[in-house]
Amino acid sequence: MKKNLSVASMISLIIAAVLIVISIFIPWWGMKFFAPQYPEGLDIIVYPTTLDGDIEVVNGLNHYIGMKEFSNQSFPELAYMPYIVISFAVLTLLVAFLRKKSFLFGLIILYVIGGIVGLLDMYRWLKKFGTELDPKAPIDLDPFVPPIIGENTIANFVTNSYFTYGGYLLGIVFILMIFPLWKDRKK
Amino acid sequence: MKRKGIISAVSGLAAGVLVAAVFFADFNKEEKASSAADNKSKAEKVYVPYGEYDDYYMLASGGHSGQLFVYGVPSMRKIRTVPVFTPDPATGYGYDENTKKMLGGYTWGDFHHPAVSETKGDYDGEFLFANDVGNNRVAAVDLSTFHTADIMSLPNMGGPHAGVFVTENTEYIALPTRFARPLGGKYAELDKYKEEYKGVVSMAKFDRDKKKFNLAYQIMLPPWSYDLSDAGKKMSGDWIVMTTYNTEFATTNLEINASQNDRDYIVLINWKKLEGEVAKGNYKEIEGVKMVDPRDYKGAIYAIPVSKSPHGVDVTPDGKRFIAAGKLAPLMTVFSFEKAFEAIEKEDYSDEKFGIPVLPYKKVMEREVDPPGALGPLHTQFDDKGNAYNTMFISSEVVKWKVDTGEVIDRKPSYFSPGHSSAAEGDTVDPDGKWLVALNKIAKDNFLSVGPSHPESMDLFDISGEEMEHIMAAPVDPEPHYAQIVHKDKIKPKKLYEKDEKRKNAVWSKEDAHIERKGNEVHVYGVALRSKFVFDAKSDRPDAVTVNQGDRVFFHMTNIDLDQDITHGFGINDYNLNFEVQPGQTNTLEFVADQAGTFPIYCTNFCSALHQEMSGYLLVKPKE
Numbered sequence: 001m002k003k004n005l006s007v008a009s010m011i012s013l014i015i016a017a018v019l020i021v022i023s024i025f026i027p028w029w030g031m032k033f034f035a036p037q038y039p040e041g042l043d044i045i046v047y048p049t050t051l052d053g054d055i056e057v058v059n060g061l062n063h064y065i066g067m068k069e070f071s072n073q074s075f076p077e078l079a080y081m082p083y084i085v086i087s088f089a090v091l092t093l094l095v096a097f098l099r100k101k102s103f104l105f106g107l108i109i110l111y112v113i114g115g116i117v118g119l120l121d122m123y124r125w126l127k128k129f130g131t132e133l134d135p136k137a138p139i140d141l142d143p144f145v146p147p148i149i150g151e152n153t154i155a156n157f158v159t160n161s162y163f164t165y166g167g168y169l170l171g172i173v174f175i176l177m178i179f180p181l182w183k184d185r186k187k
Numbered sequence: 188m189k190r191k192g193i194i195s196a197v198s199g200l201a202a203g204v205l206v207a208a209v210f211f212a213d214f215n216k217e218e219k220a221s222s223a224a225d226n227k228s229k230a231e232k233v234y235v236p237y238g239e240y241d242d243y244y245m246l247a248s249g250g251h252s253g254q255l256f257v258y259g260v261p262s263m264r265k266i267r268t269v270p271v272f273t274p275d276p277a278t279g280y281g282y283d284e285n286t287k288k289m290l291g292g293y294t295w296g297d298f299h300h301p302a303v304s305e306t307k308g309d310y311d312g313e314f315l316f317a318n319d320v321g322n323n324r325v326a327a328v329d330l331s332t333f334h335t336a337d338i339m340s341l342p343n344m345g346g347p348h349a350g351v352f353v354t355e356n357t358e359y360i361a362l363p364t365r366f367a368r369p370l371g372g373k374y375a376e377l378d379k380y381k382e383e384y385k386g387v388v389s390m391a392k393f394d395r396d397k398k399k400f401n402l403a404y405q406i407m408l409p410p411w412s413y414d415l416s417d418a419g420k421k422m423s424g425d426w427i428v429m430t431t432y433n434t435e436f437a438t439t440n441l442e443i444n445a446s447q448n449d450r451d452y453i454v455l456i457n458w459k460k461l462e463g464e465v466a467k468g469n470y471k472e473i474e475g476v477k478m479v480d481p482r483d484y485k486g487a488i489y490a491i492p493v494s495k496s497p498h499g500v501d502v503t504p505d506g507k508r509f510i511a512a513g514k515l516a517p518l519m520t521v522f523s524f525e526k527a528f529e530a531i532e533k534e535d536y537s538d539e540k541f542g543i544p545v546l547p548y549k550k551v552m553e554r555e556v557d558p559p560g561a562l563g564p565l566h567t568q569f570d571d572k573g574n575a576y577n578t579m580f581i582s583s584e585v586v587k588w589k590v591d592t593g594e595v596i597d598r599k600p601s602y603f604s605p606g607h608s609s610a611a612e613g614d615t616v617d618p619d620g621k622w623l624v625a626l627n628k629i630a631k632d633n634f635l636s637v638g639p640s641h642p643e644s645m646d647l648f649d650i651s652g653e654e655m656e657h658i659m660a661a662p663v664d665p666e667p668h669y670a671q672i673v674h675k676d677k678i679k680p681k682k683l684y685e686k687d688e689k690r691k692n693a694v695w696s697k698e699d700a701h702i703e704r705k706g707n708e709v710h711v712y713g714v715a716l717r718s719k720f721v722f723d724a725k726s727d728r729p730d731a732v733t734v735n736q737g738d739r740v741f742f743h744m745t746n747i748d749l750d751q752d753i754t755h756g757f758g759i760n761d762y763n764l765n766f767e768v769q770p771g772q773t774n775t776l777e778f779v780a781d782q783a784g785t786f787p788i789y790c791t792n793f794c795s796a797l798h799q800e801m802s803g804y805l806l807v808k809p810k811e
Contacts, residue, residue, distance in 0.1 A: 057750045060717055064797070138797055 005099035009180030013096035016176035020089040028166035048081040066137025250666035253296035263661040272296020279766030284775040297321035300669040302351040308420040308616035312677030320346040339400035342474040349413040363388040367410030377438040384410035404477040409541040420506030423524040425459035430497040450492040482542040492548040499566035512564035518557035556593040568613035570620035578605035601625040609670040623648040626667035684771030692743035693773040715755035718797035730803030736783040745773040756791025783809035
């Protein structure tokens with residue numbers, strides 16, 4: 001088989017694979033809530049495998065507006081995310097060692113599709129949680145969809161949603177995947 | 188022409204400089220800088236702006252209220268009342284299972300002298316110990332939760348007034364008795380006072396992990412009255428010093444009869460030696476307690492004469508000296524441990540009283556300090572510059588003097604009749620020299636009148652300068668005895684109780700709340716969360732409990748709101764019951780449902796906008 005990716009490109013992809021694996025252990029996304037009675041803020045921190053932060057406190061507060069409880073069980077994706085992420089890492093390593101441009105294109109397309117699906121899935125959850133409110137809840141609130149990135153105000157809470165280290169890492173992974181295309185462009 | 192030009196130029200410049208000087212120069216600069224500091228108002232010194240904290244906790248005795256008062260210094264704002272010896276409906280203390288057991292049926296205590304646990308003679312801020320003169324007990328308050336952790340009864344005692352003082356590393360919490368009493372609380376005629384009555388020192392140990400007291404041993408002493416005590420530090424770390432009165436063995440009209448001898452005693456006890464004797468099995472068991480008589484062991488006990496009816500005795504921060512004052516013979520005496528040890532070494536005794544070797548006053552004493560007109564010296568506190576501060580009960584003032592020379596530096600009035608005083612870290616090896624609070628027994632007309640009984644008061648002095656400055660007075664509930672002022676960095680309170688899945692009686696989710704019946708016992712394993720109670724998840728009405736009249740009911744409640752300051756209360760209408768569960772805590776309320784009927788249950792501690800709706804029912808079916 002003709003290898004048409006350079007050694008530099010191979011190294012770039014190996015690093016990308018390593019970063020993908022590392023990202024499993026660090027948070028990807030988060031949301032922080034502020035209110036007068038919570039000046040220090042409440043956190044929801046999302047790792048690819050688990051939820052962290054003040055989940056129980058947020059659940060306690062959310063029941064006032066009739067939002068469903070957050071838990072690892074309410075997001076089945078979290079259970080198989082590690083497999084998806086590891087598969088991507090393995091795939092990236094394969095492409096790195098096979099050093100074939102067409103495979104790299106395939107990988108990038110898969111990665112982009114994966115990213116878009118991921119974002120759509122997140123949006124779906126945010127919409128589901130924000131709009132399917134229990135009609136019997138003590139506080140009547142218009143349905144709302146918190147943004148994936150940015151500020152939002154719900155009742156007396158100001159929320160900030162943001163991508164964090166793991167998310168940034170996946171951005172860097174994308175650059176590392178694109179890099180061989182530039183490096184080994186036809187002269 | 189040329190000269191004229193020069194003159195006008197020079198004069199013009201001169202005028203310019205003058206004008207500039209008049210408008211812009213600040214000739215008062217030097218003076219302003221110093222007066223600005225002097226003028227920093229008293230209000231500014233105690234003002235703690237919103238969002239900031241006081242520098243110190245003042246942990247103050249609540250006297251016969253049986254409570255601990257927590258103040259902030261320098262603001263003198265009262266932060267919390269912590270119930271210790273007295274039930275407190277506001278927090279459910281004395282109503283829930285554990286605290287009810289701890290109080291043992293008593294409804295009051297006389298809380299005198301708080302002592303914070305120490306490591307190397309300095310506050311470590313973990314626990315606070317307190318004596319109950321009223322009912323012979325000692326308590327420990329956990330300073331991570333500001334809850335009373337344990338209370339132990341002390342047999343053979345007659346009011347442990349001369350405690351609580353802890354040894355250098357909190358090896359012991361020492362509590363000498365005030366009233367002599369026959370051992371075991373037996374009956375004995377007062378005519379047999381000298382033979383049958385005993386003074387006793389309780390030496391308690393405290394296990395910090397288990398948060399439990401253990402009475403290690405007791406020391407049997409002559410039937411003198413022991414007033415106050417302190418533990419040695421550093422070179423004197425093995426010793427305890429105590430003041431006595433009633434060396435006359437008076438049994439009636441003590442005001443007169445116990446004030447006859449010109450000298451009373453300071454008793455020196457070597458606890459290390461007695462600990463060794465107890466370990467060797469040299470003790471008698473009385474009322475289940477190991478009792479040692481220090482007179483049986485050479486080197487375990489000595490007495491030193493002191494001016495009559497002394498009150499406080501305080502060891503200096505370096506541990507080399509101790510200062511005592513006779514409240515009826517108004518002078519402070521500086522005693523030297525070094526000299527005392529020397530006299531002990533040479534067996535240089537002036538006398539023997541009740542089998543106790545007496546060390547010669549002149550040879551142990553370093554100096555007497557007698558500020559003219561200063562009457563009723565009670566207690567000594569220290570700063571970081573070698574100065575002592577004495578409260579004068581009768582002349583109502585605080586006297587500052589140098590320990591090394593006895594030179595009186597400053598005297599300031601207090602309002603009125605100060606008993607104890609407390610300086611910032613003022614009884615540790617490392618006093619801060621910042622603030623002193625005089626704890627007054629009387630306030631007279633300092634505050635808005637609340638009827639014939641005025642509040643007691645506390646005077647705050649700034650002691651950072653050469654002269655003391657009286658800053659403010661604050662009213663206080665009866666009655667301050669002693670306080671300890673601890674730097675805020677040394678106390679590390681918890682925000683929540685940790686979620687412990689294995690905790691006994693705990694339920695951590697709404698779905699797991701359930702009720703178990705065992706004969707006529709009903710155990711409710713419930714949860715409290717904003718804004719509901721769940722007693723039985725599977726019931727149609729999860730917040731109602733039905734029992735039969737005469738059932739013994741246990742409400743094991745867990746607060747599953749793991750959120751700062753979300754405490755839930757639990758009051759039962761008409762049943763005279765209320766208790767609380769703090770965030771993450773599990774607590775049990777036990778009672779017999781002897782009254783049939785329908786009783787609303789509601790959350791008594793405000794928890795959220797829907798707090799009012801946080802309620803349920805206890806239904807007690809009448810006996811057929």
